[in-house]
Amino acid sequence: MSDATLNSVTQDPDDFAVQIADQIKTFIVAVTEVSKVEEPEEAVPVLLLQISQLLLAGGRLGAYEDIVPDERYEPDLGAEPDADGLRERFAALLEPIDVYSEVFDPYEPRKAPVPARISDDLADLVTDLRHGLAHYEEDRTTEALWWWQFSYFSNWGSTASATLRALQSLIAHIRLNQPLQELDGLDTDSETVDDELAEEAGRVMAEEIAGPLGLRPVQ
Numbered sequence: 001m002s003d004a005t006l007n008s009v010t011q012d013p014d015d016f017a018v019q020i021a022d023q024i025k026t027f028i029v030a031v032t033e034v035s036k037v038e039e040p041e042e043a044v045p046v047l048l049l050q051i052s053q054l055l056l057a058g059g060r061l062g063a064y065e066d067i068v069p070d071e072r073y074e075p076d077l078g079a080e081p082d083a084d085g086l087r088e089r090f091a092a093l094l095e096p097i098d099v100y101s102e103v104f105d106p107y108e109p110r111k112a113p114v115p116a117r118i119s120d121d122l123a124d125l126v127t128d129l130r131h132g133l134a135h136y137e138e139d140r141t142t143e144a145l146w147w148w149q150f151s152y153f154s155n156w157g158s159t160a161s162a163t164l165r166a167l168q169s170l171i172a173h174i175r176l177n178q179p180l181q182e183l184d185g186l187d188t189d190s191e192t193v194d195d196e197l198a199e200e201a202g203r204v205m206a207e208e209i210a211g212p213l214g215l216r217p218v219q
Contacts, residue, residue, distance in 0.1 A: 016060075016064070016145075017136070017141045017144070017145055019057075019060075020057050020060065020061065020145065020148060021133065021136050021144070023053060023054065023056070023057040024054070024057060024129045024132070024133060024148070025133065026050075026053070027050050027051075027053065027054045027057075027125075027129065028126055028129055028130065028133070030046065030050045031047070031050060031086070031122055031125075031126060032086065032126075034046050034047060034050075035086050035089040035090050035093065035122075036089065037093065038093075039093075040093055040094055040096070040097065043090075043093055043094065044094075044097075044167060044170060044171065045171070047118075047122075047163075047167055048164070048167045048168060048171060051125075051160050051163055051164045051167065052164060054125070054160055055157075055160050055161065055164060057148075058152045058156070058157045058160065061145070061148055061149045061152050062149070062152060062153070062157070064145075064149065066149075067142065067145045067146040067149050068142075068146065069142055069143045069146040070140070070142050070143065071143070081130065082127070083123035083124075083126045083127050083130075084123070086122065086123050086126060087119050087120060087122070087123035088119075090118065090119035090122050090123070091117070091119040093119075094118055094119060097118070097170055098117050098118050098119050099115055099116070099117055100115070100116055100117075100118065100166040100169075101113035101114065101115055101116070102114060102115075102116045102162045102165070102166070104158075116162060116166075118163055118166060118167070121159050121160075121162065121163040122163065124155070124156070124159055125156050125159055125160055125163075128151045128155055128156040129148070129156065131147060131151070132144045132145075132147040132148040132151070135147060
């Protein structure tokens with residue numbers, strides 16, 4: 001059965017939930033392990049793969065019929081672990097390439113690019129996904145699916161898509177031996193328009209990850 005027909009009454013929701021939960025668990029474990037590596041060239045290709053696979057789960061949730069939780073109010077999960085340690089490890093690991101620019105809503109006309117950080121994105125993804133996983137591990141399967149679907153549309157889907165685009169662009173620059181522009185001095189707390197982004201652009205040392213990928217350093 002194709003993902004486009006997942007709202008069919010013949011689809012076993014328990015099987016669907018298991019598949020989604022497995023993909024989410026795999027992503028959280030993999031990203032946590034990647035955050036512990038020492039060089040960005042070890043992390044970037046794995047992150048590209050893991051986020052691509054996560055977005056497959058997101059696409060399936062998006063194609064699924066609207067999921068309605070069993071209870072009107074979400075059960076209290078208690079204290080949840082924060083992702084600050086993960087965020088900090090990725091910020092240090094990806095420091096030369098952490099900041100990128102993104103258009104938040106491609107359907108909003110004349111929307112200026114906004115700065116974002118891959119490290120922030122990854123921490124936000126893990127936080128959103130863990131929340132649903134906590135429900136799932138308490139056997140509240142419908143609540144977990146509802147949360148993953150709702151937060152896919154409202155937050156983690158767009159965050160994962162933006163992060164994937166940044167990582168794909170990064171690897172494309174290296175594979176095509178093209179200079180990579182650095183948003184030097186750009187902060188995610190600032191409001192920067194197109195002209196300012198262009199003025200702040202500079203060359204970044206892509207050799208840091210080009211060499212281990214078997215490519216010539218950018219000249």
